[in-house]
Amino acid sequence: MTASGKLQQGIQFLFSQFDNDLRREKCMTGMEARVRRGLWVGKVPMGYDKVIVGKxxxxxxxxxxxxxxxxxxxxxxxxxxxxxxxxxxKAQGLVLYNQTITKLFKNPFYCGLISHGLLEDGEVVEGQHEPLITRQMFLKVNGLQAQNAHGYTQVKEDEELPLRHHIKCGSCKKPLTGYEMKKKQIHYYKCNTIGCKLNRNASKLHNLYEGFLAELEVDPRYLPKLAEIMEETYYKLTEESRSEEKRLNTQHTELKKRLDVLERRYAFGEIEKEMFVRYSSELKAELLEIEQNLEKCAVGLSNPKEFIKMGLEKAVTISQAWSKANVQSRKQLQAMMFPEGVYFDREMEGYRTTRVNGFFALSSQIQGFLAQKEKGKSDQNNHFSLSVVRRGIEPLLPE
Incomplete structure (x- = not known):
């Protein structure tokens, strides 16, 4: 494969992550507005189904x-x-794991509230869905969940060990847990696999993590060029998806019109109930299918330029943002940057990962080649092949 072919393949892969990993950012005003109205956006939480009621x-x-x-x-x-x-x-047919049920107990969705990545940290809104439990029950359950068998809370441990379960052992692939050496008041991360013996000072792993994040940061002087390249590339690679979204929206509008006409004719007695039920059910089923397809193909960015600008501004100070944040914000940032966690390699005494957030990976790689070009070390025969991207910029991926 040519360098330009590898480039296009690499950018497509990274922007597919870009769509999935950062779609929740608040610049997506349309989706944020839906959430603020109490409508759930995204994958339906466990225990619920989408049902058509009227329109x-x-x-x-x-x-x-x-x-x-x-x-x-x-x-x-x-x-x-x-x-x-x-x-x-399990006796009643539902098999869950301890980690899953812990997450369910912490989800305010089940008491009628919505907490979403499109909202501010800690912000919740009144949902329009039917709650499973009362808020009093939700608060009581989470009060019990906060205590372990010895009667102490886990809050302090979470504050001191934000990377617990996010870091995995590079040897046995198991998530690291943590503990405190009470006499010295020093926290450690450890692997619980018998015979593994991975045990590291928490402060050391935190410093290494900041350095790992810093590798994805961008130099502010490259921001204008980075924004230009990423915006043009985004439009090129989402062209097909935007065309499909437009086609589906047209179909959706036509079906809504046909359903409205059908309902009016039934209201005025022009058609029998049996015929109305039959055809309205078919139209509603088609509408639901189109809405599901729209969710799959939607580009989701009402203002890509602003979105990319915001992402790049975050990329300037990722490590500082993590080090200064509270534990909840740290965990959110960790999950955004490395969706599948990170591995600690005891031989290199450092981190590695199988997946980096596509947006930040792409901005970091483009910056690297901009820096090479600036120093005159790039191969002038290699350029971006995408027609909307200006010539003269070297590919992200080597041959």
Missing amino acids: DMVLKPNKTGKLIRLAFQLKAEQGLSNTDILKRL
Whole structure:
């Protein structure tokens, strides 16, 4: 494959991550507005289904939702451990793991509130969906969840060990846990795999993590050129998706018109109920299918220029943002930057990862080649092949 071919393939891969990893940013005003109205955006939470009610698509609890409600009740009213609750659920046909049920217990969606990446940190809004439990029950369950068998809270440990479970052992691939050496008040990360013996000072791993993040930072002097290249590339690579979205929107509009006409004719007695039910059901099913396809293909950026500008501004101070943030914000940033976590390699005493957020990976790589060109070290025979990208910039990927 030629250098230009590798370049295009590399950018397409990175921008596919860019769409998935950063779509939740607040510059997506349309989706943010939906969330602020109490409408859920994204994958439907466990325990709910999308159902058409009249002209609207709403979220309704399903059979799994009823069992999730039972889990909350067993925790709040009987104080059962997660292990015992999991056994009860399994007996009724729902198999979950401890990590999953812990996440469910912490999700305010089940008490009628929405917490979303499109909102400010810690912000919640009143949802329009049917809640499974009361807010009082949600608060009671999370009060119990905050305590372990010895009666102390996990808050301090989370503050001191924000990378717990995010870091994985490079040898056995298991997530690292953490503990405190109480006499010295020093925290450590460790691998619990028998015989592995990976054990590192938390402060050391935090410093290494800041350095790992810093490798993806960009120099402010490259921001204008980076913004130009990334915006042009984004438009080129999302052209097909935008065309498909336009086609689906046209179909959706036509189907809505046909459904409106059908409903008016039925209201005025021009057609029988049997015919109305039959054809309206077909039209609603088609509308639902189109809406699902729109979710899949939607580019999702109402203002790519502003989006890219905001992302690049974040890329200037990623490591500082992490070091100064509270534990909740640190964990959110970690998940955004490295969606599959990072591995600690004891031989190199450093981190590696299988997946970096595509936006920041791309900006870092483009900056590297801009720097090479600036120093006169680039191969002037290699250029971007995409027609919308200006000539004279070297490819991101080597031959």
